[in-house]
Amino acid sequence: MSEGNYEQILTFALCGRLYGVEVARIQEVVKAPEFYFIPRAGFPYAGAINFHGKVVPVLDLPAMIDPASKRRDKRVVVLHPDLCVLGFRVESIDGLVLLEADTIPGDKASGEEETYIRCRVDHENRELCLLDVEKLVSTLGESREPDRRKSWG
Numbered sequence: 001m002s003e004g005n006y007e008q009i010l011t012f013a014l015c016g017r018l019y020g021v022e023v024a025r026i027q028e029v030v031k032a033p034e035f036y037f038i039p040r041a042g043f044p045y046a047g048a049i050n051f052h053g054k055v056v057p058v059l060d061l062p063a064m065i066d067p068a069s070k071r072r073d074k075r076v077v078v079l080h081p082d083l084c085v086l087g088f089r090v091e092s093i094d095g096l097v098l099l100e101a102d103t104i105p106g107d108k109a110s111g112e113e114e115t116y117i118r119c120r121v122d123h124e125n126r127e128l129c130l131l132d133v134e135k136l137v138s139t140l141g142e143s144r145e146p147d148r149r150k151s152w153g
Contacts, residue, residue: 002120003034005102006098006101007098007100007104008022008023008096009021009096009098010022010023010095010096010129011123011128012027012073012077012091012093013090013091013092013094013146014065015066015089018129019090019126019128019130020129020131021130021131022130026077026079026126027078027079027080028078029077030049030076030078033049034049035049035058036049037086038054042062044060044063044064045057045058045059045136046060049076050087051078056078057087057091058086058087058089059140060072061088061089062089062090062097068086069091072090072091073090073091073092073093075093076144077089084137086137086140097128099121099128104119105119105120115132115135116135117132118130148151
């Protein structure tokens with residue numbers, strides 16, 4: 001959601017780094033859902049949830065970065081349905097922050113290792129990596145190996 005000159009960002013941790021997604025791209029954060037098996041889905045899906053009567057597949061983002069990662073938040077971030085029917089898990093949800101819109105670079109972060117990062121922003125003396133949700137969603141049909149750390153910068 002954009003508030004005047006500000007962009008509201010949901011921040012979360014993935015493998016020791018701070019990431020964020022614009023709130024406008026999120027429909028809801030769901031507490032402790034039950035996960036259901038998705039036949040033939042495999043990596044990187046954690047399973048599916050019943051979200052208001054709809055089946056929503058859920059990505060395991062920490063496993064996409066580091067397959068050895070064990071920590072998961074009990075909540076799932078469900079993306080806005082205009083974007084796609086998809087949710088994702090993270091290690092921990094930090095909260096909401098307001099970033100001045102003019103401090104968010106318009107250019108995509110460069111380099112192959114930046115596949116899923118739209119840009120990097122300095123926030124309270126920490127680097128905040130804004131997730132490129134469209135790129136992440138567009139690559140889901142591709143065959144991928146479990147270790148995708150290079151894609152997460």
